[in-house]
Amino acid sequence: MAIGTDQRGPGPAVPRLIERAGLLASLDRAAEAKVTLISAPAGSGKTSLLRAWAAGPGRSSRPAVVQVQRDQQDSQQFWIAVLGAVRRAHGRSGDRERPAPTPEFNEGTIVDRVLSELTGHPGRTVLVIDDLHELTSPEALHQLTQLLEKLPVRVHAILATRRDLPLHLHRLRLAGELAELRTAEMRFTERETREFLEASGIALSEAGAALLHQRTEGWAAGLRLAAISLAGSPDRERFVAEFSGSSRTVAEYLLAEMLDCQPPEVQRLLLRTSLLDRVNGELADLLTGHPGSEGILLGLEDANAFVISLDPDRTWFRYHRLFADLLRLELRRRLPDQVPALHRLAAGWLGEHGEIIDAVRHTQAAGDWSDAARLLADHSFGLTLDGQAQTIQTLLRAFPPAAVIEGPDIPLARATNELARGRLDEAAAHLTVAETSIAATPVDRRHRLEVAIAALRLSLARKRGHLASVLDQVTFLATPPAGQSDEDIALDSDLRAVALMNLGIVEAWSLGSQDSQRHLREGADLARRIGRPYLEVACLAELAFASKVEPFATTRRRCREAIALAEQHGWGTEPVISPALANLAGVLIWTGEFDEAERWLSRTARALETDTGPLISLVLHMATGMLFAGRGMRHEALAEYRAAEDLQAQLEGPHALARQLTSWRLATQAQLGRPGEARASLAALDDGLAGCGEIHNARAAICLVEDDPAGALAAVRAVLDGTAPAIGYMTVVEANLLAALAHRELGDPRAAVVATENALALSEADRLVLPFATTGSLGLLEAMPRHETAHAALLADIIDVLRGSSLSVPDSLVKIERLSPSELRVLRYLPTNLSRPEIAGALSVSVNTVNTHIRNIYAKLQAQDRSSAVRRAREMRLLSAGPAT
Template sequence: MRVDYAARVAQRHGSKPHLPAAAGSGRAPVRSRPGLIVRRDLVAALDRAAEKPVTMISAPAGSGKTSLLRAWADRPGQDRRIAFMSVRPGQQDAQLFWLALLDAVRAAAGTEGAAEPPPVAPGFDGGAMVDKVLSEVAAAGGHFFLVIDDLHELGSAEATEQLTALLTHLPHGVHAIVATRHDLPLRLHRLRLTGELAEIRAAELRFTEAETRELLATCGVALPDEVAGLLHQRAEGWAAGLRLAVLSLAGHPDPERFVAEFSGSHRTVAEYLMAEMLERQPADVQRLLLRTSLLDRVNGELADLLTGATGSERILLDLEDANAFVVSLDPDRTWFRYHRLFADLLRLELRHTHPEAIPELHRLAARWFAEHAQTADAVRHLQAAGDWAEAARLLTDHTVSLTLDGQGGTVVALLRAFPAGAGEDSPELALVYANADLHQHRLAEAQAHLEIARSYAATTPPDRRPRLRTAIASLDLLLARLRGHFDAVFEQADALSSPAVGRSNTEVALAGDLRALALLNLGVTEAWSLRLAESERHLLEGAVLARGIGRPYLEVACRAHLGFVSGSQSFALVRQRCEEAIALAARYGWDAEPVIAPAQVALAGTLICTGEFGQGEQWLDRSRRVTRSDGEPGVRLLVRLISAMLPAARGQHREALAELTAAEQVQAHMVGRHGLSSRVTAWTMATQARLGMVDQARTRLAALDDRQAAAGEIRNAAAVIRLAEKDPIGARRELRSVLDGTAPVNSLLTPIEAHLLDALAWRELGDDRAVEAAVERALHLAEPDRMILPFATTGAWELLDALQHRTSHAALVSDILDAVHGDAPDRSAAGPIEKLSPSELRVLRYLPTNLTRPEIAAELSVSPNTVNTHIRRIYAKLGARDRSSAVQRGRELRLLSNGRT
């Protein structure tokens, strides 16, 4: 299988399609390599080693590790499936490492959709990614090989630890081969003890004398046998040293003298041979090699810029064809790198001969990388040039975008490269430190750095001020989310009043990133403050903007919260938006990431409210699994609250109280009050009262101030306490402000609950007609969304048996009783031939009752003609002849309950 793996990785790193990064996935590219020999014995040794689950190839630079891997992987006729990747130089980010490896696995396995790599995201679960890679290689079946080259370039301790987990849990038939210059802390001792680890070291990679002679012959270098033996002895079988020697010997006027003088350490030998090569190269080639040696990767355009000449690409292609330590990085041969040791020595020569040119070369490279959206590379070259102020400015402007690109580890590494004078107290870098602090949950440090950044932004040039203020507003709002300090940051919303107008495509994209992130943070902060209309507007705007600028993670994050803010409109809208967000997250492989938890828990809450406890519990479990213990407190509080609803509905009050207590502990660590805090407090008091802990509930109620106590949820809890004290008159008095609509409430659940508590109080007072009227009012409010939860949690379902044949909500009553008795309709059961619309389902639920068609129309506030139309469609879709057969068919399809008498 051949794939354009370099172009795919280029997309992941934010470069243009024609700018591949120095990492690959899929099979290693194959091309005829003149002047290389096939080391059959060494390839056979790797074949034997690869039969073990894990093979480590560890040897210094220039030992021939990559050449061995290519020769082994690309033999004609072999049918192994091999996922081949090289780690990018200086790779600091675990996420980018794992996504590149996943790309390689999918390319080798031929997985559908492999052409589109998963997007990067600031939120990353390495353990989940390890599981995903293991799952996909296991699903590939048969023998499968993971080949990871240049692992020494991986600078992420997190990724190294995760790689240990992968290597020690490989499925049967899956083998891993890892090549590195030095041993890494992979903790593979158990594999070594059990004989499941094979190791190839520098000694095995050394050329034999016979291989040295074959290399000389292949390259057309004729030496007497004793001279060839001396060369092998002097090089000690070192592959790079021999390669350098052979290149210099080709056409040398006195090869025997050359071999006689060939001695010393590897570096000394390499420096000597490099000088031989450079002296024999044309001036333009020497200039290109020296002036581009400070780059990790180079293309023709960049080389032309640094040399001030043209035709650099042709020179690079010719050097690679001559095997002169130049390696192409993509199948189209547009990007190249030098052999690591060769590049080091070229840089040394550049420092010796033209030290004054080095800073300007770095500046030219930085400018080119910045113009081509390669910000991290641009910052590195500015740092190398000593332009610390410009490096700080560029990193500050792009820190949010780099984090969104999954390069948070790179940002931290770039920060460490600044000198002490430009360290943590630098106002230019304060925003970068604040961003890094927030993503490591160091909230106090983030607050201090944001204050420095705020002061700095007020004195910056006018053209940079809007961008910095938008970035600060975004991070302010993120800090507010993580601290639960909502009221303190709404004044920052003025930074979002209009998008910043950039003067270039890069600035426009940057402004889009900042604005989308700010809209997300503002919308979520408003959601937890129950400013639902404003939250919906900002989240929708953020989602549309995120899609437009190609930020799927931000779009998923925005849409994941839209379900919660839709609760005041309808449960149908909640379900629709949650399911859309979950489907979008699954498309990008984020269905087990924290970003989608708000949608999962909101969907769980809706299902529990409508009596679908089993399905609700499944989604609740998913949200628990992806919610981190140190994650956003607003989400954690919501998860705890929904977790309390389920046992409360099942009458398991002690379990409910434990979850509510945990929710209060989350609230205690928040600076402000979450919009759902009054519900947590109210349900805690009510649950205590139902458990007989009336004194504790009374003490908690007395501790509330007048504003808190006036909330509808608290008044309902006070009524529960009164009922537990056998004081129904007092309970009705507590409910008065909720029933007359003067008490503030945060959802429709509260007035339904109030009417049911009123009914329970009337039962204690012996007024059956008042009981029936109160229950009927509760059913009327519950009918549009099929709200079942309050009937279960209050115990008012016990009042429904007597009403089932005298209510206009008989179908809902049956559903409530089914849910409470553990026989809720299975909404996932097979449906009719054609799906019924929501309006048709509402009419269907009235068909088991004795209501006439005009009476059904009155209940639904529609015309009789509309009801007649719906009934005709119901009959057609259910294949029914009359009302009775429609009801029977509806029950068979579990669209209606079986009915209880």
Template sequence: MPDLIERRDLVAALDRAARSRVTVVSAPAGSGKTSLLCLWRDQYGRGRRIAFMSVRPEQLDAQLFWHALLGAVYDATGADRVEPSTTPGFDGQAMVDRVLSEIGSAGEPIYLVIDDLHELGSAEAADQLTALLTRLPPRVHAIVATRRLPPLRLHRLRLAGELAEIRVPQLRFTEAETRELLATARIPLPDDAAATLHQRTEGWAAGLGLAVLSLAGHPDPARFVAEFSGSDRTVAEYLMAEILDRQPADVRRLLLRTSLLDRVDGELADLLTGAAGSDRILLELEDANAFVVSVDATRTWFRYHNLFAGLLRLELRRTQNADIPALHRLAARWFAEHALPADAVRHLQAAGDWPAAARLLADHSLSMTLDGQGGSVAALLRAFPARAGARSPELAVVHAIADLDRMHLDDAVAHLAIARSHAGTTASRMVITALELLLARLRGHFSAVVEQADALPSPVTGRSDADIALVGDLQAVALLNLGVTEAWSMRLPAAERHLLDGAALARDIGRPYLEVACLAHLGFASTFRSFALARQRCEEAIALAAHHGWEAEPVIAPAAVTLAGIFAGTGEFDRGEQWLARAERLTRAEGEPGTRLLVHLVAGLLAAARGHHREALPEFAAARRVQAGMAGEHALSARVTAWMIATQARGGLLEEAKATLEHAAGDEFGTAAAVVRLAGGDPAGAREELRKVPETASVPARIEARLVAALAGWELGDKAAAGTLVEDALTLAEQDRLILPFAMTGAGELLESLRETSHAALVADILDVVRGGAPANPLPAGELSPSELRVLRYLPTNLTRPEIAGQLSVSLNTVNTHIRHIYAKLGATDRTAAVRRGRELRLLASGRA
């Protein structure tokens, strides 16, 4: 049935492989090996000499094998057929020489294709075939197809690069090919059902073919796919005949008794079978392509193909049903002893031992959550029947953990109350305290977090190893919650200190997920120092998460949105929007409010910076709604309201801006009030409002205030004061090369009016951005040192070398030395060429200014 489609990419891959001296196609029964050879012969065989033969089932006679191969060679070359005689004293070496002579004298390329080599039961013939394949004449190629790796000694060909292989991964149908097969067979399936069918069959050609045959005319194709498994009659019959019935008794016992596992290693298989040597059997099964696949590089752990596993479980229930609960308990004990609690709980549940499963899950749920397995905890909890799960005091803590993960905070309160009323040990009470700390943080009840942090457990000598480990976990959790709370409260130095301590402790106790969580928030906490440091820490968090496979997990959302904010601040709006899109994907609608507020805030800032004021307002409004649902106040909430007011005013919604301002009070709104005054034609009133902005405000807030004051002064005709204020704003912006405040306030005209400035390079970048370009790379890049980069940024200006030296407060000699190094490193011969090369490398602005 899979022959319905041509699989051009796979056939082309075989044709490329066939250019090697020898090509081995090795895969399980039903993988489409013969179909592939036939398609290749049909599509690429025209004008080629192809000697094609299939080894007959259970071929034990070397003489008959060689006679068949020689006959295929005669058919391909068109030479006069000289039938060899069948004799008792068969000379295999002479036959090898005869075949080599025939193919060598053909005078043109020839391909030997041997299908079903696994049927060759003659060791003598296999040795002779090795001799033939290693002595093939030039322009002669061989393709061998087999279910298992052949007993051919082809290592010299492999080392010489003359051996090509096509294995299971290449032969699997892709999801697109699965859809094409269904369409060609005129079987209507929804996209999700087609994807499920591909996943169930793992792209196995025979499985897809059997499914297509069963689907033809089926009244409910989608239901058939949902139920399709190895227990399907047609699949079961095929696998029984081709795989299971061919195995000796000890191998059958291993396959059946380990089929209830998602993965198996030799030690665990020995336990379930009561025999030794399972490692060897599993390795041999994989080598034989018997639907057994290793899942690690050392070939220690194995799994069974989905459909094969389904058949094995069906056969286990049919033949050894009474043993299944005991097998699950054995597996659970083994997994628990090897620190794999999720697997252990799963097998206890399968055995129906609900009390033991509840105890084990309760003991390990916090640890699993700290290892990034919160989803597994929730799934295991859902597997308990209502009577055993909902009413179990032991599972109350587990319910609370799942509630917190899903942001069902009211449910978490109820479950924590039940857990505390039944907490019988100090350890359990400490766990509940840690969860209550997280609950307060997720509610935005920041003052409660700070108060409860005083209840941090401290190491006590004489405790058990388990107690010491728990204390370490709880300390790290408390440091994370405290640091995050301080970050959202804008107590950034304290947040940085606690998050650094939390990350270090998590690293020491072997909790990488917890370490990533601390580092992801540390980026935001570091913004008060410098954007360069904050960016570096965000990237470290994301890299560590990617190393552990968590790059798509919400745990890195704070780092992603902080990066979006950093790039927004430095005027790299396109990069900011890319990181914002990633942060939005990672931030669940019901996720942590502090992160959600920051996502909406950055989205609003990016839109406003581009002049899209009406698009920015819904984002600021969404951020305010998040704040409204918090028990405490996010320190950025006042800034959100202030930016909303200013954006309303700049977007022509003056009355709406005044209405919003009426409900706002405090020094944080001085700049917003000034923007409203300016928009209403009252620059003098704007100046008065700006006197309320304290010098203790953040750097971006002070830059924005100076720029608005400069705009007011400009309108009042006080151009000298406006120039001084702009120069002050540039000085504040220089360290992190902040561009966002200049773009949001519309200060481009003021910058163009500056006749003299000590920030010529930054001004060029800002003007480039406000005119639709992109700024230069704000961080050192390539081989240029930071000092050389500073000099490079002045080269596009009209300043002379002595003037550049004056701007940088260094000697002319120093500037000349830096310029020589810049020319050498950029491969430039003059100033113009250095500027051009700097722009190509994005070390300089694009030049629109």
């Protein structure tokens, strides 16, 4: 689809684009449907048609154009390109929520983001996907079908492909929402052929033009190549008369004619750079051995000679795909001995400039299998973090089965890939093979391989929830040895950041480890320094989970910070952020904010659709069980607890939540009228688990169901006096409530009030609600004398929740710093008319102490005076909402 000539570029006059009015009108009519499919062979002018149509009159906005990369097997890279193109077309090209690749990709999420972006734009949008035949990912094609069927009314999609793909567009076709332009429509008519020749300044007789049209069958690329050769032919009529053969044969013949007409330096550049998918001046200079390549490339593009710039600054170029294919054939014919060396030169330059995938491919093409294996192994961690797991798999398949590749590199790359895919047994097997080969490797590589294997061992431990067997793998976290190259240090940093993350995760899930938060902070800091946002988000999300022993305000803040950072990169519903999502939901459940917690649990479930490990799924089931239990839905809670225990059985060691999970499952069984089942399970527990505080509470709950309040009191005594180890103070709150219920059954209301007041006092700082709901303590709270409690506001809130309400705390108040118990005691006197000396007298402390506490209260509540502090405290439910008495 070309018109006119241009003498500015190298070589003969080159045709320019012509306006094919009939075809453009057909595309205009097709745009009235929801989807237009342009399916025609290579060189039919599909891309030129789309450019001419997009630049035509009446286009109110620029289209969102996606050029599918050659042999695109990675669905994640495709969908990120689609979302980026749509956002740029809508004028939203900033960094906020910029899509970025991840090791764990949720296709449904990003497709929903594309659909949301299209739906939210008020104007008309045209989504153009060119070279769709290059997309070989079945998952991406399936999701594309779903997107096309759900397109909003103001959106039109145009798909350009060399062949039909399994898109299953029959529903759109039957609904009249699919327009199709195929090979017959794309062919030049005889009239268009004559116009093309005339506009290109090529004089042919009417019979000669008709013969050329007949020989090319209206094939745009054939006409374009013929025009290039005709421009320099001394006998044009004879040239056309001898012109014959299939389109492929014609193209190869005309390509030779075109090369022969080019200056030697242009021929050299075209041939030697044809093995690249994209080229710039510096890389072309390297492959040709001569400077000035950028000027030649610019000239070829200006001459419309099958060279296309890829960026606004015109620094990177690619060749028309048909043109590139034919140039490669010619390269192999003319310079077969130089092809491996050219691949090596390209691989070296690309590797130095961070283009690792292309560097590996060119190293493989050169036949340097050992070097390709080493390069892939060295960068497999980084590529996985960049969301290139599918690409790694493709590169691994490219190694010939018959090739004997010794050493740890290929096993290490395979272990990394299998681990990313969740195939833990296969990953462990490859890792063992890699370990046995380390001793034979050069000393200068041995440290790096040891670091990589140790990092993979930690990853396996994290997936399986086992710490004890891998503690010896953490020695590499010390400072790397002196003498490493800059490249080794950079590669080490990736591995060390991953290792710190996995170590922190395993420690957070293991009993008795106090280093989890430190390692996760170190991992996040390192990831930030080396520009690995995915790792930073992963560490911060896990830090939110590791902070489960911190005050709830701290945990909330960390969860929201991690979620906000993930959303900036478009990972708001990816598996990487699921620990923060689940933990935030858990905190909200503990504080009785059930409706808000349910929303976060739904988001967690969506994020885990593509997760390959049991850990956070276990948390999701456990938290969902907590939510059901808090709402009094005990059958549903029991089902969730059992699902969590099924996942727990997949882990190789104990985890931090096992005690609570077993305790709640036993108590729920008893509360559902199955104390015998609960007793049987209790008897089967090992001594270590049976002696913990959480199981003491479960035993007390069973006793209460069995009408044995004395037994319940005996069971919780070890929790209340601190002799039974407990995970956190929540267990002690629960023990006090169980004791209060037992005292009430024993006819001792005074003791019941004291135990309930103890539970309220412990719960005040974090505004704890859940234990009151799960133990069935509504009656205790309703019987609580209001004048005898120092926690009237919390008491009222808990009663509201137990009667069916769901609390909520405004986001603006979540970040307020936690008040100490002493500050809370002073706070409760601020709504009264007592002076500071009178408050000091009532509390038996000095006036200076009261003054210090009040200053701290004002600072933490962001208040200026006593009245604003009281108002703020009531908003936070730290004080009763009623008037002071």
